[in-house]
Amino acid sequence: MSEKGTVVAEKASEMDLVYCRPxxxxxxxxxxxxxxxxxxxxxxxxxxxxxxxxxxxxxxxAPVGCAVLAYEYLNVDMHQAAHGRAxxxxxxxxxxxPDKYVFTYxxxxxxxxxxxxxxxxxxxxxxxxxxxxxxxxxxxxxxxQMAPTTPIGEKTATSPYGRDKKTAGAPIDIxxxxxxxxxxxxxxxxxxxxxxxxxxxxxxxxxxxEYQKLxxxxxxxxxxxxxxxxxxxxxxxxxxxxxxxxxxxxxxxDIKTPSxxxxxx
Amino acid sequence: xxxxxxxxxxxxxxxxxxxxxxxxxxxxxxxPQSEILEYxxxxxxxxxxxxxxxxxxxxxxNMIYGAAGAGSRVMTTTSSPGFSLMQEGISxxxxxxxxxxxxxxxxxxxxxxxxxxxxxxxxxxxxGGGHGDYYMIVLAxxxxxxxxxxxYLGFDLADKYRTPxxxxxxxxxxxxxxxxxxxxxxxxxRKIAKPWATTGKTPDRERNVITSLYLxxxxxxxxxxxxxxxYNTIRQNEILWEEYLTxxxxxxxxxxxxxxxxxxxxxxxxxxxxxxxxxxxxxxVWPFPYKCLNELAHQVDLIQDIELNAGQMVEDVRLGVEGxxxxxxxxxxxxxxxxxxxxxxxMEANLATVRGRNxxxxxxxx
Ligand SMILES: Cc1ncc(C[n+]2csc(CCOP(=O)(O)OP(=O)(O)O)c2C)c(N)n1
Ligand code: SF4
Numbered sequence: 001m002s003e004k005g006t007v008v009a010e011k012a013s014e015m016d017l018v019y020c021r022p023x024x025x026x027x028x029x030x031x032x033x034x035x036x037x038x039x040x041x042x043x044x045x046x047x048x049x050x051x052x053x054x055x056x057x058x059x060x061x062a063p064v065g066c067a068v069l070a071y072e073y074l075n076v077d078m079h080q081a082a083h084g085r086a087x088x089x090x091x092x093x094x095x096x097x098p099d100k101y102v103f104t105y106x107x108x109x110x111x112x113x114x115x116x117x118x119x120x121x122x123x124x125x126x127x128x129x130x131x132x133x134x135x136x137x138x139x140x141x142x143x144x145q146m147a148p149t150t151p152i153g154e155k156t157a158t159s160p161y162g163r164d165k166k167t168a169g170a171p172i173d174i175x176x177x178x179x180x181x182x183x184x185x186x187x188x189x190x191x192x193x194x195x196x197x198x199x200x201x202x203x204x205x206x207x208x209x210e211y212q213k214l215x216x217x218x219x220x221x222x223x224x225x226x227x228x229x230x231x232x233x234x235x236x237x238x239x240x241x242x243x244x245x246x247x248x249x250x251x252x253x254d255i256k257t258p259s260x261x262x263x264x265x
Numbered sequence: 266x267x268x269x270x271x272x273x274x275x276x277x278x279x280x281x282x283x284x285x286x287x288x289x290x291x292x293x294x295x296x297p298q299s300e301i302l303e304y305x306x307x308x309x310x311x312x313x314x315x316x317x318x319x320x321x322x323x324x325x326x327n328m329i330y331g332a333a334g335a336g337s338r339v340m341t342t343t344s345s346p347g348f349s350l351m352q353e354g355i356s357x358x359x360x361x362x363x364x365x366x367x368x369x370x371x372x373x374x375x376x377x378x379x380x381x382x383x384x385x386x387x388x389x390x391x392x393g394g395g396h397g398d399y400y401m402i403v404l405a406x407x408x409x410x411x412x413x414x415x416x417y418l419g420f421d422l423a424d425k426y427r428t429p430x431x432x433x434x435x436x437x438x439x440x441x442x443x444x445x446x447x448x449x450x451x452x453x454x455r456k457i458a459k460p461w462a463t464t465g466k467t468p469d470r471e472r473n474v475i476t477s478l479y480l481x482x483x484x485x486x487x488x489x490x491x492x493x494x495x496y497n498t499i500r501q502n503e504i505l506w507e508e509y510l511t512x513x514x515x516x517x518x519x520x521x522x523x524x525x526x527x528x529x530x531x532x533x534x535x536x537x538x539x540x541x542x543x544x545x546x547x548x549x550v551w552p553f554p555y556k557c558l559n560e561l562a563h564q565v566d567l568i569q570d571i572e573l574n575a576g577q578m579v580e581d582v583r584l585g586v587e588g589x590x591x592x593x594x595x596x597x598x599x600x601x602x603x604x605x606x607x608x609x610x611x612m613e614a615n616l617a618t619v620r621g622r623n624x625x626x627x628x629x630x631x
Contacts, residue, residue: 056465058466059463071472071474078463088319088325092289092333093331095315095328096288096315097335
């Protein structure tokens with residue numbers, strides 16, 4: 001281990017190497033809370049970018065939310081958008097840089113509350129970029145308020161008696177909603193709480209970037225994630241809670257996959 | 266010089282944008298400027314570039330934010346309610362120091378208001394509009410020809426200072442038809458390199474980041490100081506105004522855009538009656554030509570400000586005049602337009618009061 005706690009790749013032979021920081025991830029300390037899914041998702045996103053060797057051709061859009069500082073960590077050209085407007089910013093970038101790989105990275109408040117119109121219309125236009133959607137069922141950055149995705153009955157800073165369906169409505173499954181639109185090419189829901197889940201999410205991200213080359217429409221990879229700080233649980237407890245309360249209303253798996261004809265035509 | 270065409274102001278603006286090398290346009294329909302989007306959706310597919318009808322003005326300005334950040338020459342246009350919706354995005358663009366051209370073809374307000382022409386958005390345009398300490402360069406055309414000319418100027422200034430530039434027009438300028446010619450302009454020669462743009466991180470450079478977030482107050486103040494320094498340079502270098510018959514003027518009208526056209530007619534009527542009247546017309550309403558106005562103020566008996574609002578630019582006029590001469594305001598609102606005779610009558614009454622006694626007249630109120 002080096003001083004910073006990362007294995008230095010050069011010191012290990014190819015055979016020994018089991019773990020290292022992706023090259024496209026900057027070697028800086030992240031601000032995320034211990035056990036937070038944002039950290040893992042950042043890392044595998046950059047592993048995928050390294051693996052596909054597209055660092056030079058990728059432009060990312062950071063949201064307003066806990067991932068607002070994503071540009072401090074992801075070593076690609078980055079644009080920080082206003083709250084909810086990441087897909088509009090991405091639309092602008094992709095319109096003038098059509099050969100680049102463009103992705104947005106957004107939380108549930110950003111994507112499914114304040115930015116709903118931009119999200120839906122980007123999908124409906126079949127914008128050819130990737131949305132990475134971190135669904136942690138809460139507003140992490142602002143201190144744990146209710147999100148549109150918060151489960152019924154869940155107590156948050158702004159639902160102190162538990163989310164009431166009558167006043168707040170049911171948690172919104174926006175990925176499913178987007179999958180209904182013809183402009184959405186690929187929609188999948190994954191997670192990063194276990195080694196197996198991480199592998200599947202990586203596969204989904206690889207597919208999504210590869211589909212971007214086909215110019216067939218929007219790809220969305222939802223990551224059901226945790227917020228130990230907002231949920232007031234330990235990292236371990238938060239993952240257990242997530243399995244019980246989040247993954248039951250947001251079941252993991254593909255929601256929309258392209259058919260063989262879609263891929264060929 | 267190219268041929269003389271007869272066009273609507275909105276179309277002239279759109280045509281000029283294409284000739285100025287517009288790479289991408291994002292907009293949402295709203296009267297009285299929908300012709301711009303209509304013209305561009307017809308022309309751009311044939312002449313190259315991107316045109317996209319956004320789902321809202323909020324989306325449009327953020328598409329501008331993205332495309333400007335990626336290094337393109339971009340424009341959006343709207344009218345008053347739409348411009349209100351864009352304010353958050355404009356604040357981000359100003360903070361991130363991105364060039365773009367915006368136009369507000371103003372209609373009467375507040376609220377949904379009216380589709381008739383108005384100058385009611387002067388404060389919003391010149392005093393920031395969105396949150397935080399920022400300004401835009403604001404060009405105020407008075408003719409269809411200037412609707413076209415200010416597009417070229419606007420794009421060049423936006424690039425030069427890495428700042429949003431706006432055209433503050435109104436419904437009459439947008440809808441009215443006049444003669445227009447388009448100057449020789451070679452976009453390829455005028456566009457400048459944008460090494461800061463998000464075009465993909467090549468190995469020879471660090472990643473480019475477009476952001477307006479500075480969590481440390483020291484860094485946030487630093488950015489603000491950079492912006493203020495830039496605004497001061499613009500104040501020094503980019504002020505534009507027009508004077509009409511001011512050499513011998515005893516009475517000075519101040520007006521911008523459409524109102525200045527009414528005043529020109531009034532000046533003719535006044536001179537026929539032997540009153541030596543002249544016009545001071547800011548072409549940049551930000552930065553405002555305070556000093557040049559101040560010099561003229563010392564030579565005249567009064568200033569009569571005319572606007573299509575409740576008195577907005579008159580505040581800048583008073584700042585410029587610094588009490589050197591009485592300043593009167595007359596305006597109409599809600600799409601109503603004063604006649605040259607009405608303007609003359611107001612001015613004559615004020616002139617009589619000023620010449621009739623010393624000190625500030627009672628009528629010197631908004
Ligand atoms: C226009 C606007 N409204 C509100 C905010 C405050 N705000 C910042 S982040 C946020 C919620 C973020 O939650 P989410 O998108 O779920 O991301 P997370 O922090 O959970 O990752 C809010 C409401 C803002 N920055 N801008
Ligand atoms: S507040 Fe929640 S989402 Fe934000 S970094 Fe902490 S754990 Fe992660």
